[in-house]
Amino acid sequence: MTVGTTTQFKHVSYLWDDEKAASMAGDEVALLIYRSNLLGADLRLTNYGGGNTSCKVTEKDPLTGEATAVMWVKGSGGDLGTLKRSGLAALYVNRLRSLTNVYRGIEHEDEMVQLFNHCIFDLASQAPSIDTPLHGFLPFKHIDHLHPDAAIAIAAAKDGKAITKELFGGTIGWVEWQRPGFDLGLKLKQCLDENPGIRGIMLGSHGLFTWGDTAYESYINTLEVIERCAQYVADKVQQKGKVFGGEKIQALPPEQRLAQAAALAPVLRGLCSAQQHMVGHFTDDARVLTFINSNDLDRLAPMGTSCPDHFLRTKISPLVLQLAPGADLTDTAAVKAQLNGAFSDYRDMYAAYYNNCKHADSPAMRDPNPVVILYPGVGMFTFARNKQTARVAAEFYINAINVMRGSEAISSYTSLPRQEAFNIEYWLLEEAKLQRMPKPKALSGKIVLVTGSAGGIGKAIARKLVQEGACVVLNDNDESRLQGAVAEFDKQFGKDAYASVALDVTSAEAITRAFKTAAVAFGGIDIVVNCAGLSISKPIEEHTAKDWDLLYDVLVKGQFLVTQAAVEVLRAQQLGGDILNIVSKNALVSGPNNAGYGSAKAAQLHLSRLNAAELGKDHIRVNVVNPDAVIADSKIWEGAWAEGRAKAYGVKVEELPAFYARRTLLNEVILPEDIANACFAFVGGLLDKSTGNILNVDGGVANAFLR
Template sequence: MNFKHVSYLWDEAEAAKLKGDEVALLVYRSNLLGADLRLTNYGGGNTSAKVISKDPLTGKEVEVMWVKGSGGDLGTMKRSGLAALYVDRLRSLINVYEGVAKEDKMVELFNHCIYDLASKAPSIDTPLHGFLPFKHIDHLHPDAAIAIAAAKDGKRITRELFGGTIGWVEWQRPGFDLGLKLKACLDENPGIRGIMLGSHGLFTWGDTAYESYYNTLEVIECCAQYIEDNLGKKGPVFGGARMTSLDREARLRQASALAPVLRGLCSSRTGMVGHFTDDERVLEFINSHDLARLAPMGTSCPDHFLRTKISPLVLGLAPDADLADVKTALEPAWEAYRKMYADYYNTCKHPDSPAMRDANPVIILYPGVGMFAFAANKQTARVAAEFYTNAINVMKGAEAISAYTSLPRQEAFNIEYWLLEEAKLQRMPKPKPLSGRVALVTGSAGGIGKAIARKFIEEGACVLINDNDAARLSGATESFMSQFGRDAFAAEVLDVTAADTIQRAFAAAALAFGGVDIVVNCAGLSISKPLEEHTENDWDLLYDVLVKGQFLVTQAGVRVMRQQGFGGDVLNIVSKNALVSGPNNAGYGSAKAAQLHLSRLNAAELGKDHIRVNTVNPDAVITDSKIWEGAWAEGRAKAYGVTVAELPAYYAKRTLLNEIINPDDIANACFVFVGGLLDKSTGNVLNVDGGVAMAFVR
């Protein structure tokens, strides 16, 4: 079969290497399915394989089911992400099953069925695989299949489209009883090749890993082609366009200007990180006549819903609206959304429901511009946007072939506030100290700046790395991508002496993460010459980069922080030379002194905005520093009567601790200021110089 709507990725040569290891083939198949977002969402769906293994206690052969465990993602899953259970024990749980009212109790009993004690904890979907007899099973959430599953006439369409070879099970929350219903559907329809779950997704299977994979692709391809064949037959998609989008440059300009305001509104309870997309599929939906009807309905697939909340918030702004005082204009919409969410919670809650969670929207739709998502971290925000894009695909398909239906609100609540989901949330690792925070560190492609950026990411922050050297920035980008992945950072060329590049960098941070709340002024250079050799150009360059650069970057950062409205941090990497007088250092030393006093002035002015301004004073940080290349090192060595090679030891010996200072030492000092323990400190100076008595702050 020629596949048009899905990606056929099976490689016979790769699969042949795994022959005889059904668990390895399960992982291989899962990774292929998870690699195509048209087949399933990040973290969604599950797959399984049943194999004959030797019981470690009896030595007898037993049937063992390997199935994706709780959490994890098919596209990146390894063997360690699977749960392994005795099939006979799992099926014997029917003897103690007390019905739907006691459904959640069954999850604890899965632990009595575990074959491999080192395997992942079983998920709630385990019985859905266990009660079906097939060796290999795929449960996915393909947009095309869910479009049919969420259509008003979905059951009829499924029967007619597949000639009765795909069964149908009405919507039900996943669990033990749904597993029994899948088995009943198979018993009533022997010979079927899969089952459609109403409003939820698709089950398909095969006798081998390849047969299951191919069957899955064929069924999804058929669903997608059916939708494509029917697009437009009922009229324009989503009722046609109600408005046109701004051009791309204008969209990004408007989105970057608005993002910090939205981030501030969404962070009323806890700090959020943002994501923006102007994907064509999103624009088609948000610009349509049917947006007002479909958006409040919310999503159908529980995986979609858990990520995107009950419904999105649609902004009532014109695409080209003046954003000068937009926060005041938007506050009533946020209050209305929070009230709607509180009413939803209070209407649907059960006596044992967990406390109401954050009432702010996750998905925000701006007609003519694009979609914003806000969550506790960048990955969660990006994935939420991807899930809502999937939901748009589902709505589009369902409307093309019938009419879209969403989960009833009570059912949606029962999923969102399911005690098992709450338990999963409680098991999540404690957030890192800088989770939910966004930093812009100037000069972060190397040396001190790179170390600070790395430290902040390791502690949970998202960072906009930058440099005026595009080649150096490219190298840092490659390194950070390899170490941290795409959700931890973004990169932009920034010259602190050029206001336009500063604005572009902050705009990039707004588009990537929603704004900025930590600014680190680290970019710098040094010129060491005797007074008579110092040129006017030397002087201007030092003051432009060190003083004016710090001023311009801080000014731009404060503007964003004020739009967000929840304070922030400015850290200035200055120098012991701001306090110590040395030879051949008139330009550099005086510029550093100006940086230090500018820090004090900013601290005094910005306290009312809860923006803290603090200073870290390093000394002689030579590792990976462009400052120490060439003339500066030669000038300092000459001034102190040593060779360039002797400089590190010379600087260490003149300190009280006799220590060489490294970039990581400065990064740690920066973290001390922003890590949460010094939130009531501003205007401070922290020396990280090994102890230079002349640099003590008096």
């Protein structure tokens, strides 16, 4: 294969830009980051957060002033696709290699991790990862360690070692499965010493090491090796014909799959959230459907995954649902009763796995609920502590499916032995990493729907709750306004923080669609904020029946319909929840030119009380926030309403903010963020035993005091 910018790769992407790379000439660390980002941009080469890369350069020792060899390597955590210099660890090569002098053997290799700190060159760099010695003991200037599906398919095949030797003519070495660490680094060095001149090493059931004398040579070598693996796997799959033993059942049509997913997700979420609130992800990717609809599903799924990166994200094995694809899911209580046994069996299996494999110093058993749930004919659900983790778990299980598909076509798939898998999952070093993770935010694991969240108060509430860890379903009846909010949230929080849907709260069909969106995107709902609204200010003689109907349809009927739909989902989850109604000071205070709006707000307030009384048995809290005169970024204050209020109080429109502030006890202008903070006060965890309450956020209007 001719190497260069004209090289045509079929199974991987060649992304190297000579001009861009030339601008970094002489800066090997910059080239390392550039190469890493290119490799991480192609998920066929490595998974999100997986793999690591390195380079060795000569630096000036700050203590002696002499030239010394330094290795820059991806540090603990992080992702190759977004790697920056701050994500690298820099270590003295000679100090790292001298650790062999104090190494006491594989039973004590974990103690070597602390000694990496004595080898750090750049004190501001990232903490070294467990894979550091795997790079350090190899002599090459640039090294890539990746987890490509095609390579792991060979590495996890029953006769992977022989296949590797035949496929690469002995130019790729082989090291049998071993947990990453200091000893595996020594095994890589031994493999190289016994096979001088090889271009890479395959790690059994794990991944691939490749290298080069320059960043470009390492990049090309990596692509060529993976390309050859991928082509070999593709040829074998084509020769075999039937994938996973052929199709056992047919998938439902796409719309029916989504309907089933939306109906089932809240039930699954409730079951998976027995210990903490989980967020869900659903996919009916074609690769998933091929696997879950196959004859070999029941044989392969319990085996679990091979690559440690895979099962750390997906758990030892998935839960396969014994539900017919077109099962009636409308009776959620009956569905949950049916699924209780499957979840109980899974928890028992996980507990047995833990008890059979644990060591005297193993951490306590973690959440025994499944991460991956397969619904034949429909798709795959994944549940985790946040949306990104759930989504990434799905991506990793698709990687595992790709590996199983390739291994089965080559010969037969082999997974890690249960004890080896446990030793990774409950590794004390892995536990220490989990303990170092930041404390979850107050609303981590919570899912929110704020009606009318594309602007004004609604958007401020959505923003605040996302900042506190929640996922939000953005919505509005104004499509252009909604797209603006979507762009804003995407830039500020990223794609895992939100979903979006058009919503007219007067339409039962649109409301149903919004809650289905929440179920498919995140698994259900926890907090509903009824915020959508409008205002009409007219003297009674000018008020029309059309005005009256519109106000009551949006404010009262809309709140009722959204709450009704929310209760159905909340009851299916059986996790309790919060309904917040953004009402108004006008629900309590009589004012001029306000018959329709004020009475509708009073109806909203009393409806809230009624709902609180009825839903307490379900641990669904219903509370009210009463704003007043929130003018900033509000559609309500555009045009006729502002003019009507100005006329009613005998002031100019532009004088309204100051007018409203002056009439309050605190002389304060009320902002959308003030209402958002009040909402967070209700749902942030400190008021979990509060329902049926009203919180005025109006700067202090004495006539609105509750008596």
